[in-house]
Amino acid sequence: MKYFNLFFLIFIVLLISTSFKHPRKAEIxxxxxxxxxxxxxxxxxxxxxxxxxxxDLVEAELILVPTRIDEGSYKVEISRKGSxxxxxxxxxxxxxxxxxxxxxxxEDAILKVISNYGYQKGTLYFN
Numbered sequence: 001m002k003y004f005n006l007f008f009l010i011f012i013v014l015l016i017s018t019s020f021k022h023p024r025k026a027e028i029x030x031x032x033x034x035x036x037x038x039x040x041x042x043x044x045x046x047x048x049x050x051x052x053x054x055x056d057l058v059e060a061e062l063i064l065v066p067t068r069i070d071e072g073s074y075k076v077e078i079s080r081k082g083s084x085x086x087x088x089x090x091x092x093x094x095x096x097x098x099x100x101x102x103x104x105x106x107e108d109a110i111l112k113v114i115s116n117y118g119y120q121k122g123t124l125y126f127n
Contacts, residue, residue, distance in 0.1 A: 005106035033100035035111070039064035041092045064094055068116040077123070078109045078124070086124070102126050108118065 042063040050060045064085075077089040084097045089106055110125040 004108075019055075031102060031126035032100060033124045034120050035095050035113075035124055036098050036119075037096040037121060038067050038069045038113075038116070039094040039096065040067040041065075041087075041094055067093070069093065069113050071113050071115065074111045074113070076109050076111045077106055078104050078126075079106055080104050095122075097124060099101040100124070 042065060044060045044063055048060045049057050050063075051057055078086050079089055080103055081087050081094070084100055086095050086097065086100075086104065087093075088095065088111070094113070104126060108127045110127075111122060112125065113122040114120050
């Protein structure tokens with residue numbers, strides 16, 4: 001009977017300890033955004049203008065040209081520059097996301113590139 005009680009106590013402790021998710025993993029999986037596209041930035045000369053799809057003539061601050069990034073996982077520092085547009089700090093690269101509301105300024109993140117084609121090109125995981 002003594003061994004049974006000891007076994008039962010160990011079983012309960014193991015059951016309870018494995019029932020909870022590790023908080024770090026839960027945090028990472030909740031703070032992620034789908035990547036729609038990758039861009040290389042060109043800083044235009046002063047006075048360069050662009051015609052928008054709404055037929056407005058505006059001064060160009062930055063020209064984003066679609067580009068490819070090698071598949072893999074990258075540790076990056078990210079900053080939000082606009083709605084669904086993030087800069088990979090220290091590089092000329094920007095990423096476009098879908099429905100991403102993370103307000104990041106020089107925040108560490110993981111960029112997982114799965115493809116350069118198709119609807120989803122990767123995932124951005126915020127810390």
